Amino acid sequence: xxxxxxxxxxxxxxxxxxLGVLVSFRIFSMPDITTDGSITLGASIAAVLLVNEVNPALxxxxxxxxxxxxxxxxxxxxxxxxxxxxxxxxxxxTALYSVNLHVMGRSNVPLLxxxxxxxxxxxxxxxxxxxxxxxxFGWSVSSADAAMLLLSLIFVPIAGMALYAFFRTHxxxxxxxxxxxxxxxxxxxxxxxxxxxxxxxxxxxLVALSGALLAxxxxxxxxxxxxxxxxxxxxxxxxxxxxxxxxxxxxxxxxTIMGSVLFRLLVAIALRWGLNPNDLKLITALFVFxxxxxxxxxxxxxxxxxxxx
Amino acid sequence: xxxxxxxxxxxHPGTIxxxxxxxxxxxxxxxxxxxxxxxxxxxxxxTLLNAVAGSFFVDEGKIEIAGRNVTAWPEHRRASLIGRxxxxxxxxxxxxxxxxxxFALASRRGxxxxxxxxxxxxxxxxxxxxxxxxxxxLEDRLDNAIGSLSGGQRQALTLLMATWLxxxxxxxxxxxxxxxxxxxxxxxxxxxxxxxxxxxxxxxVTHSMQQAVSLGDRVIMMHRGRVLHDIRGAExxxxxxxxxxxxxxxxxxxxxxxxxxxxxxxxxxx
Numbered sequence: 001x002x003x004x005x006x007x008x009x010x011x012x013x014x015x016x017x018x019l020g021v022l023v024s025f026r027i028f029s030m031p032d033i034t035t036d037g038s039i040t041l042g043a044s045i046a047a048v049l050l051v052n053e054v055n056p057a058l059x060x061x062x063x064x065x066x067x068x069x070x071x072x073x074x075x076x077x078x079x080x081x082x083x084x085x086x087x088x089x090x091x092x093x094t095a096l097y098s099v100n101l102h103v104m105g106r107s108n109v110p111l112l113x114x115x116x117x118x119x120x121x122x123x124x125x126x127x128x129x130x131x132x133x134x135x136x137f138g139w140s141v142s143s144a145d146a147a148m149l150l151l152s153l154i155f156v157p158i159a160g161m162a163l164y165a166f167f168r169t170h171x172x173x174x175x176x177x178x179x180x181x182x183x184x185x186x187x188x189x190x191x192x193x194x195x196x197x198x199x200x201x202x203x204x205x206l207v208a209l210s211g212a213l214l215a216x217x218x219x220x221x222x223x224x225x226x227x228x229x230x231x232x233x234x235x236x237x238x239x240x241x242x243x244x245x246x247x248x249x250x251x252x253x254x255x256t257i258m259g260s261v262l263f264r265l266l267v268a269i270a271l272r273w274g275l276n277p278n279d280l281k282l283i284t285a286l287f288v289f290x291x292x293x294x295x296x297x298x299x300x301x302x303x304x305x306x307x308x309x
Numbered sequence: 310x311x312x313x314x315x316x317x318x319x320x321h322p323g324t325i326x327x328x329x330x331x332x333x334x335x336x337x338x339x340x341x342x343x344x345x346x347x348x349x350x351x352x353x354x355x356t357l358l359n360a361v362a363g364s365f366f367v368d369e370g371k372i373e374i375a376g377r378n379v380t381a382w383p384e385h386r387r388a389s390l391i392g393r394x395x396x397x398x399x400x401x402x403x404x405x406x407x408x409x410x411x412f413a414l415a416s417r418r419g420x421x422x423x424x425x426x427x428x429x430x431x432x433x434x435x436x437x438x439x440x441x442x443x444x445x446x447l448e449d450r451l452d453n454a455i456g457s458l459s460g461g462q463r464q465a466l467t468l469l470m471a472t473w474l475x476x477x478x479x480x481x482x483x484x485x486x487x488x489x490x491x492x493x494x495x496x497x498x499x500x501x502x503x504x505x506x507x508x509x510x511x512x513x514v515t516h517s518m519q520q521a522v523s524l525g526d527r528v529i530m531m532h533r534g535r536v537l538h539d540i541r542g543a544e545x546x547x548x549x550x551x552x553x554x555x556x557x558x559x560x561x562x563x564x565x566x567x568x569x570x571x572x573x574x575x576x577x578x579x
Contacts, residue, residue: 170413170422173406177414180403187362187401188470189388189418 001139003268005149011264012152013213014232018240018260019163019253020206021233026252027167028179028199033089033230034074035207037096038067040226042208044100047109047221056117060212067208068201070096075197100223107223116216121147148217159206160253166202167249175199176249207233228281231288236260238291310510311338311478316360316370317534330356331367332534338527341508345521347553348531349560354514355396357531358480361512363387375477389419392471392509394464394484401467404456408447408466411455412436415470439469443499461492465499472503479504481513485520497524518550528553532560 017039024032042063049059070092078088101107125147126132134143166172177185178195185192207229215221240259244251271277318331330353338344348354360367361374363384372380374390395401402411413427433451441448445462455463464484472479481500485493501524504511515521521528527545530538530553538556540548 166424168427169424170417170427171424173410173413173427174417174422177403177406177411180405181400183395183400184403185414186384187388187391187393187395188414189385189420190414190422191385 001136001141002145003272004265005141005145007264007268008261009145009148009152009217010214011261012149012156012257013210013217014264015156015236015257015260016159016210016213017207017229018233018236018256019160020203020210021230022237022240022252022256023163023199023203023206025234025237026179026246027176028196028203030085030179030196030200031089031230031234032071032074032200032203033086034070034092034096034200034204035089035230035233036226036228037093037100038070038204038208038226039211039214039229040100040221040223041070041096041103042067042211043215043221043225044103044109044223045208046212047111047215048103048105050111050114050116050216051109053115056115056120056216060117060209060216063212063215064205064209067211068205070208071200071202071204072197074204075193075200078200079193079196097223104221104223108220109222110220111216112219116219117213118148118216118219121151124151156257159209160257163206164250164253171198228284231281231284232263233260234288235284235291236263238288239263242291310340310342310375311336311361311512312371312373313337313357313361314371314373316357316367316372318356318360318365318367330534331360334370334531334534334536336529336536338510338512340510342527343504343509343511343525344513344527344529345525346512346514346529346531347516347518347521349557352531353534354531355482356534358482358512358514361478362391362393362480390477391480392418392474392476392478393480394467394471394482396483396486398460398463398467398487401470402455402463405454407452408440408455408458409433409436409451411466412470412473415473418474418476440466443469459492461488461495464488464492464496468496468500468503472507472509475507475509477510479509479511481511483514483516486516518553521553522548522550530556530560 017035021032021035024030024035045066046059046063049062050056054062074088074092077083077091078085083091122144125143128147129143132143133140134146136146167176174185174190175195175198178190178192178199182192185195211226214225236259237256238259239262240252240255240257243258243262244255246252267280271280275283313334313336316331316334320326320328320330334353334357346354346357359365361372363379363382363386367380370380371378374387377390379387379390393401403414409428409432413432416432437448437451440451443465445465447458447462447466455466458466468484484500485496488496497520500513503509511525513525525545527539527541528548529536529540537560
C-alpha cells in the first residue's frame with residue numbers, strides 16, 4: 001500500500017512536468033528537451049534555498065521561476081537567433097547541467113533536517129489524522145503519506161484548472177493558435193516570437209515546479225535526476241490522449257494528469273514484479289516510440305485494405 | 310490611404326535563383342478605393358501584397374498606410390492596420406480551434422492580448438448574428454473546430470475575421486482561386502458586400518477577368534515587377550474582359566519579341 005501511495009504521489013507531482021511537456025509538445029508542436037535540465041534546475045534551486053532555511057513555498061516558487069527563465073532562454077535562442085527548436089533545447093539543457101552543479105555546489109543536496117513542503121505536510125498529516133498512521137480502506141498507511149497524497153490531490157487539479165483558464169484568455173488563445181497556424185497569428189497582429197518564448201517559459205516553469213516538489217518529496221536534489229524526463233512527460237501525454245482523446249483542451253489536460261499517474265503506477269508495479277530499474281528508460285523510450293509510430297501504422301493498414309479486397 | 314513609392318525586392322540576390330520580384334513599384338490608393346491587381350504568374354502581384362503586409366522587408370522604397378510610414382514595421386505590427394485573406398483557405402484560420410475562438414483572435418487584431426476571457430457574450434452574440442447572415446448554417450456550430458469546415462466556408466469566415474475590426478486596408482490575395490466555382494462566387498459576393506458596406510480600402514489580386522471588370526473602381530496590371538497599366542475612372546467603368554485579354558496578348562507578344570530578338574542577336578554576335 002505504501003508503494004502504491006508513493007507511486008500516486010510521484011505520479012501527481014510529475015503530472016506537472018507532463019503538463020509542461022503538453023504545452024511545448026502538443027500546443028507548440030515543439031518537443032523541448034530543455035525539460036531534462038529545467039526539472040533539475042527547479043529541484044536544485046529549491047533544495048539550496050531550503051538548506052538555507054528559506055520558506056518552502058518561496059523556495060518552490062523560486063525553483064519554478066528558474067525553470068521559466070531557462071525556457072525563455074530556449075525560446076529566445078530559437079526565435080531571435082533562428083536556431084532549430086530541438087537544437088536550442090539541447091544547447092540550454094547542456095548548459096543547465098553546469099548551471100545546476102553551480103547552484104548546488106556539488107552533485108547532490110540532501111534535505112535531511114530542512115523544513116520542506118514534505119515535512120510541513122507530514123506535520124499537517126499527524127495533526128489531521130491524530131497519529132502516525134491512518135486507516136485507509138482497511139489498510140494502515142502513514143499519515144505523512146496520506147497527507148501528502150491529499151495535498152497533491154488538491155494542488156494538481158488546481159494547477160490543471162489554472163492552466164486551462166489561462167489557455168482560455170486572449171493571451172492563451174493566441175498562444176494556442178501560434179502552434180496551430182503561425183501565419184494566421186501574425187496576420188491577426190500577435191507576436192509569434194513572443195508567444196513562443198512565453199510558451200516555453202510556461203512549459204519549463206511547470207517542469208521546474210514539478211522538480212522542486214519532487215526534490216522535497218524524495219528528500220534530495222541530484223544533478224542526474226533530469227535525464228530522460230522529457231520522454232517520461234511524452235509518455236504521460238500520449239497515455240492521456242489515449243484515455244480522454246484530444247477533442248477539447250480541458251479533456252487533454254485531465255488526460256495528461258491521469259496519464260502521468262497511470263504511467264507511474266504501471267512502472268511501480270513493473271518494478272515490484274522484478275523489472276530491472278536499469279531498463280526503465282529503455283522501456284519508456286520504446287513505449288513512446290511505439291505510441292508515436294502505431295497510429296500512423298494503423299492508418300496505413302486502413303488505407304491498404306480497400307485495394308486488397 | 311496606401312502609398313507605395315519606389316519599392317524594390319530581390320529574392321536570393323547573388324545566387325542562380327535570383328528573382329527580381331519588385332523592380333520599382335509606385336502606387337497611391339485613395340481611401341475607400343477598391344483596386345484589382347492583375348498580372349501573369351511571376352509578375353509580382355502577390356509579392357506586392359506581401360510587401361505591403363510585411364511578410365518581408367523591401368530592399369528599397371517606402372510604404373505608408375493611413376499616413377504612417379510602416380516600411381520598418383514587422384508583420385504583426387502592420388496587422389493593426391491591415392486585414393488579410395490568403396489564397397490557401399487553410400492559411401487564415403487555426404484548424405484545431407473553434408469558430409468562436411478564431412473570431413476571438415480576430416477581435417483583438419492590433420490590441421493587447423491580456424488575461425481577460427477570450428470568449429465573452431459581448432463577442433459571441435454579434436458573432437452569431439453575423440455568421441447567421443452568411444446562411445451557411447454555421448451559427449449553431451460556433452464551438453466546432455474550424456478545421457472541420459469546407460474550404461469555401463473557411464474562406465468566408467476568414468474574410469469576416471479580417472474585417473471584424475474595420476481594417477484601414479484590406480488585402481485579398483487570390484482568395485477564391487482555390488475554391489470550387491460555386492463557393493468562389495459566394496465568397497466574391499460576400500467580399501463585395503463587406504467592402505461596399507464598410508467602404509474598405511482594398512487591394513485584391515485575381516486571375517479572373519470577369520472579377521476584374523465587374524468589381525472595384527480601378528485595375529492595375531503588373532508585369533515583371535512593375536505597374537504596367539493603371540485603369541481607372543470612366544475607362545474602368547467601360548472595361549470589358551476582351552480589353553484586358555488584349556492587353557495580356559500585347560504583353561505576351563512583347564515578351565516573344567524580346568526573346569526572338571535576343572536569340573537573333575545571340576546568333577549574330579556570340
